[in-house]
Amino acid sequence: MSNRRRVATDRAELARLTEDNRALRERSEAAHATAELRARMVAHVSHELRTPMQAIMSLLALLDDHGLPTEQRRQHLSTLRGSSEDLLLLIDGLVDTAQIEGKRPSLRTDDFSPRATLEQLVDLLGPSAHKRGLELRSALAPDLPARLRGDRLRLRQIVINLIGNSIKFTRQGHVELRASARVEHDVARLQVEVSDTGVGIGPEAMSRLFRDFSRVGDLSVEGTGLGLSISKQLVDALGGRLDVDSDPGVGTTFRFEVTMPLLVAPAAEPTAEADTRPRVLVADDDGAGRELLVTALRRSGYAVDGVADGAAAVASALARPYVAVILDVQLPELDGPGAARQIRDVRGDVALIALTGHTEIDVLGRCKDAGIDAILIKPVKLETLRATIARVAAERMQPVELAVIRGYVTADDPAFVPGLIDVYLREAEGDLEALQEAAARREIARVAQLAHRLKGSSAGFGARLLAERCQSLYAAARAEQPASDELAAVAREFARVKAALSVERTRLISS
Template sequence: MLESVDDNFSFLDDHPSGIYLFQEGAFLYINKRLADLFGFSSPQEMAACPFEQLVFEKDWPKVAQTMERRLDGENVPPFRFRGQQCDGSPIWLECEAKKTLWQGRAALVGQVSDCSAKVVLEDEHRELVQAFDQHRYFYQRTMRRGGYFGWELDLTTLRFTYVDPQIGDLLGYTASEWVNMESWVAWLHPDDRQEALDFCMKKTEQCEDHAFEYRALHAEGHVVWIKDVVVVDVERGKPVRLAGFMNDITVRKEMETALLQSMQRNEKVSREKSRFLASMSHEIRTPLNSIISGMTLLKTTELDEEQREYVDIAAEAGHGLLGLIDQILDLSRIEVGRLELSPEMVDLRREIASITQLFKGQAREKGLRYRVNLDANLKGKALVDPLRIRQILVNVIGNAVKYTERGEVQVEARLVGGKRKPQLSVVVSDTGVGIAAERLPEIFAPFNRAQGASAVGSGLGLSIAKELLDLMAGEVSISSDAGKGTRVEVSIPFKSSRKKEAEADSESESEFMAALESSPLRVMVVEDNQVNARVVTLLLEKLGTKICHCSSGEEALHRIAREPLFDCVLMDLHMPGMDGFETTRSIRQADAPYARTPIFALTAHALDGVETEVRAAGMDGFLAKPLDFQQLQDVIKNLPSLSPSRKSLQ
């Protein structure tokens, strides 16, 4: 039958679509394209296969029903089904069928095309749409939960083309009330309206996306802080549309305001605390200066062993109190970032030896072996802050001695890092109580003290040492076993002196003292406190100087103008009437040789910036009370190079 029909349909053999004639359950005609679609080598081979086998099993009922409806004369649009090629591979097909008569009986004629690619694209599109809908729903839910509300504005009409349906939760106005830009402007806070509008318009004209914060008025009258994030849609170089979202940031703004107020209160409290500590330091240092200096002078007299022991106890207690005051002040400065370094050229070996010597007696009293090993390479001068190095090592070594009841404390010091990056390395190890592993991370926290030891302290030492090392770009490492001991290593970078400078040492103390005996230096002490003046006078007399005491700034000006040949002035800063700053400025402004006389501040006040103030007033240096005898001696020793009247004494 297929061959007899082929003659009538031969002109369709090369048609790009599959063509068929179907009657009473069998194909009467199949063109080559249709046979190719199903994977057959010829139309005859396909015609020999029952049609039902060429349709996916689950789709066959639908295909059979559709073809029956078409045969019954019903107008059925093209339909799709899953075909099955001769090798079993699936293929999506789109079929058109029209009712016709062939040899007086009803038949279907139509075409079949491969729509697999179209189905895949449609499936992908459907999946994308579903995913988009899901994401949009999720996005809207998420944004709304976070207080974000989307919007779009047409810049041609200045009307909102989209507003989140739930935007009423933001300002109390429904989406229908967000008509145009004028609506938004009307709801802005009067104090923010012009600035917000100008900013938005400027950025829009520049075609720049932007974000800004402003206050708006809620429908109920209260203020709402809003963050508006805006995207500018640009066409042909011109802005045509704005889109963005608004977020209620009122809570955040309230927190920021509260935080700012809290910070301001804390800063005020911190300033008041610093002033109080500085004031208390001054009040304590003034009598403490007399006590410590008096003990220093007393030790230079003839004392028996018992008396010397009493003096040592009193002096040690005084220095302990002074150290505690300094630590509290330093902690206060560290908290506000005002601690500064004062580097100077120092003989490192001499400095370390002096520091380690401080604990020799304490270790001996506790029955400890106290070993100090200063490496042979520890020599020469270095640019460091000797006060801070002393503070660091006194805290570290002091803790080792304090928390060791038996055994030994060992201190090793050496230079490392070579000439390019020299560092002072000090290792302090002990056989004391040690520190539990879980407490090591917090060992540098303020007020942290070792547990299990009979000794107690302020708990500030290591904390301040760590802060000082950070300030000096140094490092500290600590290892410890509870009950076995602790090892602390401190590394401090420094700048070494030039070779000639290191080798060229100043004259020996004996030569200096001999020179003073032949030509004593004349020092003016300006001090209103008679006890302090007496102590300073006695200390200076021990150094072989001649002293002139003035009780006020006015007296000092009168005296120096009448007797201008002073080698140095030690100037108390805080005196009734003309204080030390004003007195110094008057001396410096005088048109006389004494205007260049070296002047050193002498004060028990510890306010931050005092040293900067004394330099600004024209003073040459700063001596803090209680006076350190060695510091005072160093100042006097360097006077010949400073004093205009003593250039010959060098």
């Protein structure tokens, strides 16, 4: 080979090696940046896991003290259960993230109203937009299907991520949610768009928009950039496609379409799993008396189960989500107070009601010591029993479903939910004050309007009982009936919701 050809070959080889080294360096730098972000996330997750684990270990040590009073032991068990639930939620979240990264997100099937689902999200996220001086609009087609069958929670997660992203990168103007559907035979193609008047996305940023840990726009905005990536993978898992159009400085539109079965009519016989009625357990060894109570309560709108002894009552109460358990004091196998004690040690959220023919002080005292909420002396009128169930179940019901709130938490924006809580509480307190003023001035239409608005925002936070109280107030106002009792009930329940949300906000910030 001539020297000239050898030199040319060497130069080509040198150029190839130089290019390979450059590409290798770029991949190494990208891998290092991703690893650094993942390390920060792992450190955060480690802290999240250690916090409830530390609480569990400390509480177990305290419970080892056999001299603890019963009430204090019960409080520790309740706290221990809460910490265990926190830990389980974190583990579920980690599994979910791993499944999504492996492009295998878990899906569930629900029957749901697309309109109600999307309207609820507008009510939920509207205050967050208003806090930034933005308007959150919605334009839902009037012919949206009444019911669809699909993964409602994943749909919510996608839309929350898209709206949250638009709010984050929009300094002025508005964010708009639009939805329509094309019905074809027994399926509906649900089309959802989220548009904004934000900073927009340039061509270079567009090419890496849906990658993990990618961010665009103002780098001073906090977040790891997982929201859009997760949304895309969830849309893919639902069999759809997520697209984006954007003009830098003008705004961005995200759109996706998913196909879901059309639910034309409800099933003729609702299954136990689909039954949304409050569920009550009746434990009585008198077969005739038990069946009488079961039938009467079913006619009153409850889903009711019956058992004949205390051991069966404990097993059932720990296996199903009852709002109330009615226990005859003199049950075989395990008497009423004994069964109540075992149930209460595990479940602090269920109402326990004792039925007894005895009025002796020691019997009543045993019931109270076992954690029973109400004691009714036989014979009991059905109206009294219904009122007692409603009252005690409301007192025992958690003011806020924390799983709903924690479902909005993402690593992409850890400050989002605490800020959302602040905005909700401020707006709700304003609505409640305005409600009281409107009621004092007998402005019935204004009372109905405010009650309806507070109902929507509260339902979005998982405050089911507060939403129900607002609905009762709204119905009374629409019927032009006196509503002082309903308004007082709204105020009382809001106080409970505020306390629960304040605790959850502190937990989220400290973690």
